[in-house]
Amino acid sequence: MHYPSPSNSHHKLYRFHGGLHLPDNKTQSNGRPARAAALPKRLILPLQQHIGEPAHPTVAVGDRVLKGDVIARAQGLISVPIHAPSSGTVIEIGEHPVPHPSGLPAHCIVIETDGLDQWGELPEPIMDFSTRDPATLRQRIRDAGIVGLGGAAFPTSVKLDPRQPVHTLIINGAECEPCITCDDMLMRERAEQVVAGIAILRHLTGAKSCLIGIEDNKPEAVTEMTRAVASSGQEGMEVISIPTLYPSGGEKQLIRVLTGEEVPSSSIPASIGIVCNNVGTAAAVADAVLQGRPLISRYVTVTGEGVGEPCNLEALIGTPVVELIEQTGGYSGRISRLIMGGPMMGFTLHDDSSPIVKASNCLLAASAAESPDPGPALPCIRCGQCASVCPVRLLPQQLYWYARAKDLEKAQEYNLFDCIECGCCSHVCPSHIPLVQYYRSAKNEIWAQEQEKRKAEQARKRHEARLARLARKEAEKQARLKKKKAVLAKKPAGKAKTGAPDPKQAAIEAAMKRAAEKKARLAAEGATPRNTRQLTEAQQRQIDQADARRQAAGKAEAHTEKPVAEEQE
Amino acid sequence: MLIAIVTISALALGFGLLLGYAAIRFRVEGDPIVDKIETLLPQTQCGQCGYPGCHPYAEAIANGEAEINRCPPGGETTMLALAELLGKDPIPLDDEAAAQKPKAVAVIDEQECIGCTLCIQACPVDAILGAAKQMHTVIASECTGCELCMPPCPVECIHMQPLPEDITHWKWPLPSEPEQERPTADATLATG
Ligand code: SF4
Ligand code: SF4
Ligand code: SF4
Ligand code: SF4
Numbered sequence: 001m002h003y004p005s006p007s008n009s010h011h012k013l014y015r016f017h018g019g020l021h022l023p024d025n026k027t028q029s030n031g032r033p034a035r036a037a038a039l040p041k042r043l044i045l046p047l048q049q050h051i052g053e054p055a056h057p058t059v060a061v062g063d064r065v066l067k068g069d070v071i072a073r074a075q076g077l078i079s080v081p082i083h084a085p086s087s088g089t090v091i092e093i094g095e096h097p098v099p100h101p102s103g104l105p106a107h108c109i110v111i112e113t114d115g116l117d118q119w120g121e122l123p124e125p126i127m128d129f130s131t132r133d134p135a136t137l138r139q140r141i142r143d144a145g146i147v148g149l150g151g152a153a154f155p156t157s158v159k160l161d162p163r164q165p166v167h168t169l170i171i172n173g174a175e176c177e178p179c180i181t182c183d184d185m186l187m188r189e190r191a192e193q194v195v196a197g198i199a200i201l202r203h204l205t206g207a208k209s210c211l212i213g214i215e216d217n218k219p220e221a222v223t224e225m226t227r228a229v230a231s232s233g234q235e236g237m238e239v240i241s242i243p244t245l246y247p248s249g250g251e252k253q254l255i256r257v258l259t260g261e262e263v264p265s266s267s268i269p270a271s272i273g274i275v276c277n278n279v280g281t282a283a284a285v286a287d288a289v290l291q292g293r294p295l296i297s298r299y300v301t302v303t304g305e306g307v308g309e310p311c312n313l314e315a316l317i318g319t320p321v322v323e324l325i326e327q328t329g330g331y332s333g334r335i336s337r338l339i340m341g342g343p344m345m346g347f348t349l350h351d352d353s354s355p356i357v358k359a360s361n362c363l364l365a366a367s368a369a370e371s372p373d374p375g376p377a378l379p380c381i382r383c384g385q386c387a388s389v390c391p392v393r394l395l396p397q398q399l400y401w402y403a404r405a406k407d408l409e410k411a412q413e414y415n416l417f418d419c420i421e422c423g424c425c426s427h428v429c430p431s432h433i434p435l436v437q438y439y440r441s442a443k444n445e446i447w448a449q450e451q452e453k454r455k456a457e458q459a460r461k462r463h464e465a466r467l468a469r470l471a472r473k474e475a476e477k478q479a480r481l482k483k484k485k486a487v488l489a490k491k492p493a494g495k496a497k498t499g500a501p502d503p504k505q506a507a508i509e510a511a512m513k514r515a516a517e518k519k520a521r522l523a524a525e526g527a528t529p530r531n532t533r534q535l536t537e538a539q540q541r542q543i544d545q546a547d548a549r550r551q552a553a554g555k556a557e558a559h560t561e562k563p564v565a566e567e568q569e
Numbered sequence: 570m571l572i573a574i575v576t577i578s579a580l581a582l583g584f585g586l587l588l589g590y591a592a593i594r595f596r597v598e599g600d601p602i603v604d605k606i607e608t609l610l611p612q613t614q615c616g617q618c619g620y621p622g623c624h625p626y627a628e629a630i631a632n633g634e635a636e637i638n639r640c641p642p643g644g645e646t647t648m649l650a651l652a653e654l655l656g657k658d659p660i661p662l663d664d665e666a667a668a669q670k671p672k673a674v675a676v677i678d679e680q681e682c683i684g685c686t687l688c689i690q691a692c693p694v695d696a697i698l699g700a701a702k703q704m705h706t707v708i709a710s711e712c713t714g715c716e717l718c719m720p721p722c723p724v725e726c727i728h729m730q731p732l733p734e735d736i737t738h739w740k741w742p743l744p745s746e747p748e749q750e751r752p753t754a755d756a757t758l759a760t761g
Contacts, residue, residue, distance in 0.1 A: 048737070100739075104739055377746065433744075434744045437744045440741040444740035448738075456611050456612035457612070459611075459612035462695055463693050
């Protein structure tokens with residue numbers, strides 16, 4: 001398939017290893033303009049919509065909330081708040097089905113909307129962002145709850161705070177996965193907003209050069225973006241049409257295509273002075289900074305042969321999936337699998353009452369033809385096709401063997417964590433081996449084991465602390481016993497030694513006498529020593545015990561008149 | 570001749586002293602292999618291996634007195650890690666160790682607890698809070714799930730609550746395939 005490229009740039013492009021030419025199936029959903037989805041009766045907002053710590057609810061059941069109000073705050077650095085997408089009442093905070101490959105429910109805030117869609121108070125727009133301190137802008141982006149909208153959902157404010165200087169900002173408009181067209185529509189319809197957001201991101205990163213990469217199967221988006229960039233008057237910002245090749249929208253792959261640079265294994269692009277953001281994220285940043293609006297809606301592609309009229313909707317975060325399906329012609333009866341995301345990297349959605357979350361770019365109601373059952377996996381024939389298509393130059397076959405045998409160390413040696421789970425390898429595998437699932441499983445297992453290790457270390461420390469405590473107690477007990485024994489044993493010997501008073505002992509006795517006199521004097525005056533006034537029960541107990549011990553010792557001594565100092569060998 | 574003898578003797582003496590000093594100065598505390606083994610054990614301190622805690626079991630393995638397959642909380646993962654560390658062949662888990670239980674934490678029924686402190690004395694990681702005649706409670710984040718606190722409780726008010734599976738702890742399962750087809754680590758190491 002060849003598309004005439006409207007971009008007249010002569011930017012030199014590079015190739016990444018492997019990749020696949022896939023039928024793109026985009027025309028089904030990008031033929032009509034995106035429209036706003038209807039306001040749902042209920043909005044379901046999972047507390048964990050991003051990578052990092054889940055947000056913590058700041059509302060209670062029964063609270064009335066206005067559109068844009070914070071309903072859950074960020075916990076920790078890598079976290080973002082969540083906002084009410086419309087006005088209404090909080091009716092539940094509890095477990096609810098969410099879009100997650102496990103199909104397990106998770107904690108959500110449920111809002112019953114009141115139909116008024118009434119805005120709450122928003123922070124002041126920051127129009128003169130180029131004169132503002134980057135920290136202020138980053139805080140605004142964080143407060144607006146913005147995460148990477150390309151699918152990873154990593155908090156954007158964190159990504160915009162690289163420790164290395166950044167020379168190039170890359171904007172990802174590649175949208176390489178088949179079926180998905182939400183970024184395409186966003187760029188066509190809101191190019192100005194996207195470019196305004198890019199300008200903010202650029203100011204924040206301080207990047208000299210800014211490259212916007214769009215696959216050449218989206219000529220309308222390339223035209224619109226080129227026009228918007230030209231009219232924004234931004235220097236050094238360039239829209240570049242790149243060849244359509246899956247997965248050119250992978251962060252490291254896009255960087256390779258546009259700059260020729262390779263991000264080193266297990267490093268982030270910032271390590272070579274590059275930051276990459278998605279076009280949707282740029283649009284959200286523009287909203288947050290220039291309008292004060294938090295991230296409460298996004299473009300979602302609803303497509304596949306399983307729905308009546310595939311199209312793009314601008315949906316509020318939290319809208320149940322089933323309502324979006326209903327607004328796009330309903331299920332057509334040909335659906336065999338409902339997928340959140342695209343055909344290559346998406347996952348099966350187990351429950352269509354799950355909501356759209358910040359990272360949801362596409363709902364694919366796939367027919368049997370669109371999502372064929374690969375059939376049972378056959379043994380690997382070591383054909384090597386997987387390695388020839390892997391865009392990261394990994395050895396998928398080796399990774400598969402090690403993941404399968406649970407040899408996690410070896411899998412890591414073969415750079416398991418560089419795998420972007422693009423699915424190219426399993427797509428071409430003649431034995432239909434679900435390779436990516438092996439890698440995901442192995443990655444999860446490694447993370448779980450690391451967590452176990454930390455817990456084990458903690459338990460070991462606590463156990464050792466306990467053993468030390470017990471040993472100390474035992475030693476103290478032994479010492480006391482020994483002392484008592486010694487006292488008893490020395491009784492007769494003591495008698496023989498009467499007479500010569502030790503000077504030390506005399507001094508101690510004198511001091512004790514003085515203290516007793518002072519105490520008596522104070523008691524006579526009705527005063528008690530200050531530091532014994534507000535004692536806790538435990539302290540009082542300790543004092544009583546000490547007194548008792550002292551008395552006992554005193555009695556023993558009266559018999560022996562033996563110097564105390566010598567008893568403690 | 571005499572000079573040679575004297576020189577050699579002096580050298581021998583000098584090196585002897587040096588070595589003796591080095592042995593004292595750079596002495597390695599503890600037994601490194603025991604420590605290495607111990608870091609692989611789950612530290613649940615449950616005693617199911619037949620030793621009174623993970624450290625004694627680590628010592629027993631180091632001394633060659635115990636097999637590497639006796640730790641139920643660690644399961645196959647720990648066995649494989651031990652095999653790798655010690656250069657031994659992986660062996661199937663001990664019968665008792667093979668029956669892995671889901672992860673759980675102890676919960677004290679606060680209505681029933683009589684404050685006898687017996688469970689505190691049993692807990693190897695001091696995960697139980699309480700004082701005499703006070704209600705006791707388990708710090709869930711510290712509890713290793715060893716179950717040692719259950720038998721001593723005179724009113725049987727401690728039970729184990731399995732940790733719920735949630736999206737943060739969920740793991741992608743390995744794709745299902747007939748068990749006999751799955752290679753052991755052994756076979757793969759040989760081929761890879
Ligand atoms: S899923 Fe991973 S191993 Fe397979 S082709 Fe993609 S990057 Fe390579
Ligand atoms: S493509 Fe499939 S069969 Fe071929 S080497 Fe890779 S895993 Fe094996
Ligand atoms: S069975 Fe495992 S966890 Fe329990 S004490 Fe023995 S080594 Fe530690
Ligand atoms: S509370 Fe009970 S189960 Fe938990 S670590 Fe302590 S003794 Fe073991």
